[in-house]
Every structure is written in C-alpha cells, then in structure tokens.
Amino acid sequence: MIDFFLGHYGYWFAILLMCLGLYGTIMKKNLIKKLIGMTIFQTSIIIFFVASSSKWGATVPILDEKIGVANTAKYINPLPHTLMLTAIVVGVATMGVALALVITTYLRYKTLDESVLLKRMKKDNDN
C-alpha cells in the first residue's frame, strides 16, 4: 500500500497540482487568480508527461559505448520531454495572450473581479 503511494509520487504530485489548478480556474473570482490556476493546471500536465518517462537506473538517450545500441531499456525515452518543450512554449504564448486580455479588460472596466465585471458588462448591454 505504502509502495503504491511512494512509488508513484510523481503522479500523486501531478494529481494534486491538477486539482489545485482546476479549483483555482473554476472557483476564483479574480481574473489573475484564474490565470494562475490555469497555469498550474498546465504545469501539472507537464509533470505528468515527464514523470511517465522517468526510469530508475537508465541514462540520457545518447549512445553510450558501454551500454550499446541494442539495450534500449537502459536509455530514457526522450520523446515525452521533447513534447513538453513544445507544450511549455504553447503555455507561455497562452499566458502572454491572456495577460494582454486582462490588461485591456482592466483598462476598460477598472476591475478584475468577475462579479463586478459582469455587472458592469450588463449595464453596458442595457444602454
């Protein structure tokens, strides 16, 4: 039982972050806090991918004379890490767009609180 928890600690950590992130994205009223939640959620996925390809007793995927080509179990699969490099870039780009939108929203409505924002938007619609 303890093995089940300790042996998969990378995954448990990812699950914890994922729940935190989703909670922040859904429940927080402040747009910046929502954004932080979203980033935590994205990061948890990155950790999940990286944890899935980690291996005890294996080395970096560069040809080692002592191990040889055939013994692939001794190398770590580099693909998930590479995929996550792209995912990090996507995350950064999303963050940039989101912050730009938050700034514009603040300049127009002078608030980042969602409930106040919705009230002011409704007032605009009625006019």
Add this chain to the structure above:
Amino acid sequence: MIIRNSAALIPLILLFTAVSIPIVALKKKQIAFFMVMIATSLSVIVSFYNIFRVLKVGTIHYHFGGWIPPIGIEYVLDPLSSFICLVINVIALLVLIHSKKIIEMESNIKSVPYYALVLLMLTGFNGIVLTGDFFNLYVFLEICSLAMYGLISVGGKQAPVAAFRYLIMGTVGGSFYLLGVGFLYIKTGSLNMADVRSIVPHLYNEPTVIVAISLMVIGFGIKMAVFPLHGWLPDAYTYAPTTSSALIAPTGTKIGAYAMLRILFFVFGVNYVSKTLHITDILAWLSAIGIIYGSIMAIAQKEMKRMLAYSSVSQIGYIGLGIGLCNPLGLIGAVLHVMNHAIMKACLFLVAGNYRVKLGHSNIFKLNDNIRKKMPWTTAAFTVAALSMVGIPPTLGFFSKWYLALGTIKNSSWIFLAVLLISSLLNAVYFFRVLEKVYLKPIKSNSLEEFNTLKNDKRDEVSSSALIPVLILSVALIVLGLLNTIIVKGIIEKMIPAGM
C-alpha cells in the same frame, strides 16, 4: 515537385504568408489584403486539386522529411479531411473578400496584424484537419485557438472579457486533450493515429485507454461547444467583430466536430465507442438537449448576432447527434451539415454585419420593412439562409436534416426524431420572427417629421465587395441542395469508416 507535395502545401502557404504579412505590409497597409487574397485563393485551388486527386487515387499519405511513421509526422488526405479542408478554405476566401471594406470601418482593428492572425488561424484549422499525428494536432489546436482569442478580442468593449473566458475554457479543453494523448502514449507508445489504430484493439479493456478517450472527448467537446460545455460561445460570437465571427462561427466549432469524429471512429473504432463504451450515446443525448436548449435561447434574444450564436449551439447539436447516431446515414447527415452550417452561418453573420454597417445596429426589434427597400439583395440572401436553417426544400438545410432523420429512423430512436422535428419548428419561430419584421412591419413613429426621416427608402445597398460573397453563399445553398446526391454519392459515402 509542387504537385507531389500538395498535401502539405496549404498550411505552408498560409503560415508563410501569415508571418510575412507584417514585414511586407509594413509601409503600405493595402498590400495585406491582397496577400491574404492570394494565399486563400491558392489554398482553395490546392484543396480542389487535393479532393479530386483523393477521389482518383485514394488516401494520400505525406511523410515529412521522408521519415516513415510512426517515427515521423505524416499528413493524411482522405475523403473526409480533404472535404472539410475545402469547406474551410472556400468559406474563408468568401468571408475575407467581404472583409475588404468592413475592416476599414471597424475602429479598433489594425488591418495588418488582423490579417496575419486570420491566416494563422486558418493554418491551425487546415493543420488539424490534415494531420495524422496526435501531438501535431494539439499544436495546431493551440495555434488556431490563440489566433482566435486575438481575433475575438478586437471587437466591441466587452470583447476582451469574452475572449478571456474563451481562453480559460479553451486552454482547459486543450490541456484535457493533451492529458488524453499522454495516457494513450503511455499505453501504446505511439503518437501516430494509424499506428494507434492498429495497436489499440489489443488494449480495449485497459482503464488507461478508457480514461484517455474520455479526456479527449471532453477536450474536443469544449472546442466544439457541445451542450453543457458551450458557455464560452454566445459571448465570444456576439462581441467579436463581423469578420471574426463570420470566420470563427462557420469553421471554428466544426474543427472540434471533425477531430471528435476522427478520433472516435477512425482511431478507436466504431464498435468500441458505440457498443462497449457508449460514448456516442452520451454524445447524442447531450447534443439533443443542446439542440432544444440552443433554439429556445435563440428565440429569447433581441440581438441578431447573439441569436445566431445560440443558433450555432443548436446546429452543433445536429452534428453531434449525427456522430452520436453511429450509423452511415447519421454520419452522412453530420458531414453534410458541417458544410451546410458553414455556408448558412457565414451568410447569416455577413448579413448581420451588413446591417450593422448600414443601420449601425442589428437589433431585431428595431428592424422594419424599410430595410427590404433599402437593401433588397442582402435581405434576400438572409431569407434564403433562414429558409435553409429551417430546412425547407430545395435548400441544403433540408437534405442534411433529411439524412439525420433517416439515421434516427434506422436506429429506431424516436425521441431524437422528435427532437429534430421540434427544433425545426423552433428554428422557424426565431427566423420567421426576423423575416416578419424585415418584410411586413410598417414604420412606427410619433410625429410626421420623424416618419419622413425614417421613411427614406432610397436604395442603399452595401458595396459590391460586401454583397457578392453573401449572394454567392446564398445561391450555393440552393445549388448545392439540388446537387446533394452528387456530393453524398461522390464524396461523403467514401468517408464512412470500416465497421459502421
């Protein structure tokens, strides 16, 4: 050489033009529009070429850099992907022709970066449709989503808020999809769709695969705006500028539908998703609720663009229902409705844009029969599209609903048939409401003076660049409706996956 590489040509042209527009059009803004025209026309030509080649020689696989999959990335051109690709590019070309004059009138749009974003979005759409690789699909999904957030946010005062909410939901959806890819990769060790297709039947009982497919369906459900996940759609479509909503509404959600279709039927297999997991049943029920909900909400709206947005929620339901029926007739109906809805919605949003240009608003209750005398052609196009939306023969809307109805009868799911019929009636309610105002409502005013100013029924049609695309779209609805057997027999029947 160009002909041999035609599969990869469309995203390449669009991406190359997208990044070169800000540099080339730095000094002279007008160049941007012509570059966009050239790029989209070329991609329409290449899509036509691709679809004829696919019909002649069968599925085409294009390997990037000569790397054979599953190691390399491949593009797959089969009847389904080449057809959706053609629909997207033709609609985009027509909407962009319409944008020529409209863009200059929108005060807070800078045309050069706007066109660059439009092309980036189209790159994403075409990439999603063409790719045969799971992670590649994620990257294109994020490219088109990021461009979409930008395109929405340049609209009215509320637009950035709408775009932000879409961003949060869209990113969560994309992340769910990525997580699903992760689960699938852990079990199969492959990211190539065809390769996963051959491995996954041995893993049908694994919980990991079931979790993966659920996550992917939720992710695409958000992008597609299936009923309980549609929260971002009405605001985003309403506050976006005319060109953006006319580009995103016809094609953006269809991409989600396409990806859903591709992954459910072409990767996991028809029997597995319908008989073992019953995902298609859930999808069909949610879509059926969405059809009714969207129609009722559309009736309650005063603003034309918002009404069209809710009607999109309902129309996406038809596509979801067609996928969820899981039989050949339902699939034909769904794919035909993808094309049909793309044409109708583009036409209707462009008409709403034309009204905004000439009247300054698109509030349904302020419309009266003056507008028919002022803008006869725009109003005629609106009428044809509305009739097609309701499903009156010989417009294309009738035939896609006909196939969907045949699909429900084949499955003996009478509730879905009732939903289709009731929603057609509801469609009639919210479109005939507008038609009644436009054709029959006399001008009401308090004083004679006001009456005389309002009763200025001189012909005041929008410029030809804004009118011609609307007319082409509305004529296409009738012509394609009459030609529907050719489309269905020639292309769509070839898309039906094995085992359906």
